[in-house]
Amino acid sequence: MRPVSYSRVSDVATAIATVAADPTSAYLAGGTTKIDMLRIYAEPSQRLVDINDLPIDHIEVQPDGAVRVGGLARMNDVALAPVVLDRFPMLSEALLLGASAQLRNMASMGGNMLQRVRCSYFRDAEASCNKREPGTGCSAIAGVNRGHAVLGASPHCIATHPSDAAVALVALDAMIHVQNSGGHHAIAIDDFFLLPGDTPEREHPLNHGDLITAIEVPALPAARNSLYLKVRDRESYEFALASAACALTVTDGVVAEVRLALGGVATKPWRARKAEQVLHGAPATRETFARAAQAELADAVPQTMNGFKIELVQRTMIRALETLTARGAAA
Amino acid sequence: MTAAIGQPLDRVDGHAKVTGAGRYSAEIALPGLAHAVLVTSRIPSGRVELIDTYDAERAEGVLAVLHHLNLPKGGSVPPLLPSLFGAAASGQTFFPMQDEVIHYAGQHLAMVVAETLDQAEHAARLVRVTYQETASITTVEQGRDRAYEAEKIFAGFIPGRIARGDAAAALDRAQVTVENTYYCAANHHNPIECSATTAVWEGDRLTLYDATQGPNATLHTVAELLNVMPSHIRVVTDYVGGSFGCKAMIWDHPALAALAARAVHRPVRLALSREQMFSSVGHREEQEQRLTLGADRDGRLTAIRHHKLSPTSHFDDWAEPSLGVASQMYACPDYEGVYRLIKANTMTPTFTRCPGEASGMFVMETSMDELAEKLDLDPLELRLRNYAETDPGSGNPWSSKGLRDCYRRGAELARWSERDPRPGTQRDGNWLLGWGMASSGYPVTPPGNPQRARARIFADGSAVVQSSFSDIGTGSATAMTQVAADGLGVPLERMRVQYGDSDLPNTAAAVGSAGAGMVSAAVHIAATALRDQLIAQAVADEHSPLHGADPRQVVVSDGRMALRDRPGTGETYAELLQRSFMPDAEALGTWNPPGMDTPYGTMTFGAQFAQVAVDPDLGLCRVRQLIGVFDPGRVLNRKTAHSQLMGGMLWGMSHALLEGTIMGPDGRWANASLGEYLVPVNADAPDVVIETIETTDTVVNPLGVKGVGEVGMVGTAAAIANAIWHATGRRHHRLPITIESLL
Numbered sequence A: 001m002r003p004v005s006y007s008r009v010s011d012v013a014t015a016i017a018t019v020a021a022d023p024t025s026a027y028l029a030g031g032t033t034k035i036d037m038l039r040i041y042a043e044p045s046q047r048l049v050d051i052n053d054l055p056i057d058h059i060e061v062q063p064d065g066a067v068r069v070g071g072l073a074r075m076n077d078v079a080l081a082p083v084v085l086d087r088f089p090m091l092s093e094a095l096l097l098g099a100s101a102q103l104r105n106m107a108s109m110g111g112n113m114l115q116r117v118r119c120s121y122f123r124d125a126e127a128s129c130n131k132r133e134p135g136t137g138c139s140a141i142a143g144v145n146r147g148h149a150v151l152g153a154s155p156h157c158i159a160t161h162p163s164d165a166a167v168a169l170v171a172l173d174a175m176i177h178v179q180n181s182g183g184h185h186a187i188a189i190d191d192f193f194l195l196p197g198d199t200p201e202r203e204h205p206l207n208h209g210d211l212i213t214a215i216e217v218p219a220l221p222a223a224r225n226s227l228y229l230k231v232r233d234r235e236s237y238e239f240a241l242a243s244a245a246c247a248l249t250v251t252d253g254v255v256a257e258v259r260l261a262l263g264g265v266a267t268k269p270w271r272a273r274k275a276e277q278v279l280h281g282a283p284a285t286r287e288t289f290a291r292a293a294q295a296e297l298a299d300a301v302p303q304t305m306n307g308f309k310i311e312l313v314q315r316t317m318i319r320a321l322e323t324l325t326a327r328g329a330a331a
Numbered sequence B: 001m002t003a004a005i006g007q008p009l010d011r012v013d014g015h016a017k018v019t020g021a022g023r024y025s026a027e028i029a030l031p032g033l034a035h036a037v038l039v040t041s042r043i044p045s046g047r048v049e050l051i052d053t054y055d056a057e058r059a060e061g062v063l064a065v066l067h068h069l070n071l072p073k074g075g076s077v078p079p080l081l082p083s084l085f086g087a088a089a090s091g092q093t094f095f096p097m098q099d100e101v102i103h104y105a106g107q108h109l110a111m112v113v114a115e116t117l118d119q120a121e122h123a124a125r126l127v128r129v130t131y132q133e134t135a136s137i138t139t140v141e142q143g144r145d146r147a148y149e150a151e152k153i154f155a156g157f158i159p160g161r162i163a164r165g166d167a168a169a170a171l172d173r174a175q176v177t178v179e180n181t182y183y184c185a186a187n188h189h190n191p192i193e194c195s196a197t198t199a200v201w202e203g204d205r206l207t208l209y210d211a212t213q214g215p216n217a218t219l220h221t222v223a224e225l226l227n228v229m230p231s232h233i234r235v236v237t238d239y240v241g242g243s244f245g246c247k248a249m250i251w252d253h254p255a256l257a258a259l260a261a262r263a264v265h266r267p268v269r270l271a272l273s274r275e276q277m278f279s280s281v282g283h284r285e286e287q288e289q290r291l292t293l294g295a296d297r298d299g300r301l302t303a304i305r306h307h308k309l310s311p312t313s314h315f316d317d318w319a320e321p322s323l324g325v326a327s328q329m330y331a332c333p334d335y336e337g338v339y340r341l342i343k344a345n346t347m348t349p350t351f352t353r354c355p356g357e358a359s360g361m362f363v364m365e366t367s368m369d370e371l372a373e374k375l376d377l378d379p380l381e382l383r384l385r386n387y388a389e390t391d392p393g394s395g396n397p398w399s400s401k402g403l404r405d406c407y408r409r410g411a412e413l414a415r416w417s418e419r420d421p422r423p424g425t426q427r428d429g430n431w432l433l434g435w436g437m438a439s440s441g442y443p444v445t446p447p448g449n450p451q452r453a454r455a456r457i458f459a460d461g462s463a464v465v466q467s468s469f470s471d472i473g474t475g476s477a478t479a480m481t482q483v484a485a486d487g488l489g490v491p492l493e494r495m496r497v498q499y500g501d502s503d504l505p506n507t508a509a510a511v512g513s514a515g516a517g518m519v520s521a522a523v524h525i526a527a528t529a530l531r532d533q534l535i536a537q538a539v540a541d542e543h544s545p546l547h548g549a550d551p552r553q554v555v556v557s558d559g560r561m562a563l564r565d566r567p568g569t570g571e572t573y574a575e576l577l578q579r580s581f582m583p584d585a586e587a588l589g590t591w592n593p594p595g596m597d598t599p600y601g602t603m604t605f606g607a608q609f610a611q612v613a614v615d616p617d618l619g620l621c622r623v624r625q626l627i628g629v630f631d632p633g634r635v636l637n638r639k640t641a642h643s644q645l646m647g648g649m650l651w652g653m654s655h656a657l658l659e660g661t662i663m664g665p666d667g668r669w670a671n672a673s674l675g676e677y678l679v680p681v682n683a684d685a686p687d688v689v690i691e692t693i694e695t696t697d698t699v700v701n702p703l704g705v706k707g708v709g710e711v712g713m714v715g716t717a718a719a720i721a722n723a724i725w726h727a728t729g730r731r732h733h734r735l736p737i738t739i740e741s742l743l
């Protein structure tokens, strides 16, 4: 493993000051991404600043019905919080279908947003990879790319964004709250995840030393009828080949409200706005769902091994929409 | 006293394992221990132009950087001989770091030795290798044009072409034929414990703590590689965290650990990383099989033609014997089997649980299902019509065969006859349901050399049986304790089995599902020899209540010898020994296995049934139930035998649906991690029902143990593929059957 140094801080201001002062430093939360990166030499040697003592692990309901979870709230704690289970089942499911119970007990929500791609060339420190070493090329394009993206890719990088929770949060229009030495600001989650373009090394707009203090999920009554559907080779402990986070309200057979986001197929947690557009006000039928799914994937670009994902994710969307339609009708 | 053999005894080493008290080969704590880390080739073919060790040598804690320019040359590479022969057993006839030529990606090029593991890993990253790359072949597809018919495969034991009768003519005449090309992805073993060796020199004597299926295989191989006398080497294997064949043969790392330890004059631990496990200890080769079945309208097989094509290394003609059991399963007059190979830039493939049986029987049993469909026959009925009453290859009788009972009982458990045989007729919500079945078979192969054990009893009546075998996680130490206790006639609590040490009486490696049969033979013979010796002593001793008795009339139970018909007359072993001022007594047991030419077909049989649910929209297949009924001969421990069979069946499921190592265009395994090489998790595990049929086998070994280590995996993949057909109406000829093929 890379040589690292380590220190532990207990208040937010010191944490930010410590990391901001040293460009080779980084926050250490659950470590389930960070330590891997150091072990496999995908990130440089660092001074790790352990933030696990910071008081930002809350799960709070705001007066307006929004739910705010701290940057250090653990995946399992958020997934099993009654308010999340009740109001945002899709978020709870996305979290519970991720990683394993042990990892979810360690892993934080802030760390989850910043987890690194699973592309095996990114993780092989000696392969060419534009994300790890800009300008060296992308090994995945001519390589093994079954798991890679069909949406949002560029000639510079085709890696899929791995987070499940982020897909649900993108569907829910969450806000990422950030603090740095200059103060506090919030970023709409859809702006938080960047497309690779020609700078795949830049995955989010955070500057060095910026600390994710909280993620806020605005109230959305429609989200009570929501789900996260994750399709993968094995039943558990695997990243998605295709997934859909979906909330749906059908009134008189017509789609009154819908939120739809996709995982496993795109270079960022993918809000399916084109599909949402087709769905709004249209009859809640399989035919509409298929049309919406098709519209979303119209610009999809397959790589050598992942063409099947274009079909798979459409079927995943349709299944999610059909399931929620049936549930809504039953309720 | 009820017999200990067969009881579902808990593992004797269970407590040590779950508490962490048991030390695996990479956990042996030794004063002054240094750590070695391998540097491996990035390219599949070419040469090392330059190896720059400047930074590595100067990194913190580094003791040595060894490579082809400075590694002291060893002895010679022994031939590739299966470790079941008990001799040296190189996994491949190539030893690295002897010159600059690169034969495969992942080839070991250098070794960094440092004070700590982290330091060695870091310095290994600082070794810079400049390559001169040449064209390579790493897949069947790339090498198809260069395929050749092998003269012999599998270490020279199996001819490349096997024929009886005239298959081509018989196929021409056949009323019905089924012909398919099948593809099976490469597999890796992925035991939870990565291979590791800790090496210690004391003068010219070497001790290796090695994760191996055969301590003696390690001993003999390292002795030849390093040109050290076998008497100067001791191999200790206290615990092994699974193997599945990757520790069956001896690869270069134990010898490299010894060389590193010699170079730095300290004990050295060399543990392979998970990624290195994919290119250091062999694999199951990628393979294409073409199978043609010919039959008459009644479903009687008239001809089988079975061809296999697979890549091997530059050094060895290796193919797993995929045609073997598939050719012995059914009576059929005309047969042709051919192995074709491609010299490729990979290491030599190796034994991987059910080497050949799993892939070959997937092919055979899927084709049989298709033949049944064509003939409109029940798949089970088709198998019964072709039931092999004798071994079709040799014409010899079977040493035992309970397959008919396995079929009957399996069908009963699966309620086979109640299902609607038409495909695609049953549904559960979004899931299509299907049932499939297949036959299982795994050969019983005797070891090549005599197997030995020593039994020793102490004056307090406690006993130990010693034998060098290693328990690779199967529970053999537990089963041997049961065998030893029964053989000597002492309670289980008074019996200890000592194993995992080449200084103990010799056994071959625990491979080929042969471990339980061959070690139990030696243990049984040693324990009963000691029993007979003590009985003889008692009847000759005028102070013994048994004095003058006929030894054949003396029975032992609970450590006490007594007359069969007058149990009141007798004495304990302890009384006899104490009275005779003997602190202990011991006996050596030697089992001379039957030769390979025994006039019997020897095989463990079974029948498997699978129920699957397929969501055709999402391409998902989930196995709901697996049923397996087997005829393994005597079962030494019901619990560990059950676990072995279940583990085999679950691996069969995984072989069907998940496992495959993908060769990247760069000639490297692209998914060399447990994140990307998928094995099933608990959530994938279906309900598994296992039963065994009692069969008595007097041929294979003294206790009639045919073995349970691998047969559980044979046929599972076909039963699942056949169930998928029954669910969906679609046949699958490629493993693993993934989402994209189910969509």
Ligand SMILES: Cc1cc2nc3c(=O)[nH]c(=O)nc-3n(C[C@H](O)[C@H](O)[C@H](O)COP(=O)(O)OP(=O)(O)OC[C@H]3O[C@@H](n4cnc5c(N)ncnc54)[C@H](O)[C@@H]3O)c2cc1C
Pocket (backbone or CB within 6 Å): A026, A027, A028, A029, A030, A031, A032, A033, A034, A035, A036, A071, A072, A097, A098, A099, A100, A103, A106, A107, A108, A109, A110, A111, A112, A113, A114, A115, A162, A163, A164, A165, A210, A211, A212, A213, A237, A238, A239, A240, B675
């Ligand atoms: C085997 C395995 C399987 C997994 N499977 C899944 C899966 O199926 N689905 C899924 O969604 N995820 C999965 N994950 C990823 C897992 O969810 C993430 O690793 C985890 O959420 C990261 O959180 P952490 O607290 O451990 O972050 P760390 O590893 O501590 O940190 C990750 C990064 O975020 C930075 N960071 C952490 N906290 C903050 C903060 N508050 N502010 C600013 N920067 C911060 C760190 O500096 C670091 O760069 C898996 C991980 C593993 C190892």
Ligand code: SF4
Pocket (backbone or CB within 6 Å): A117, A119, A120, A121, A122, A128, A129, A130, A131, A132, A137, A138, A139, A140, A141, A156, A157, A158, A159, A200
């Ligand atoms: S897909 Fe992205 S992460 Fe993967 S190799 Fe290409 S640039 Fe690197």
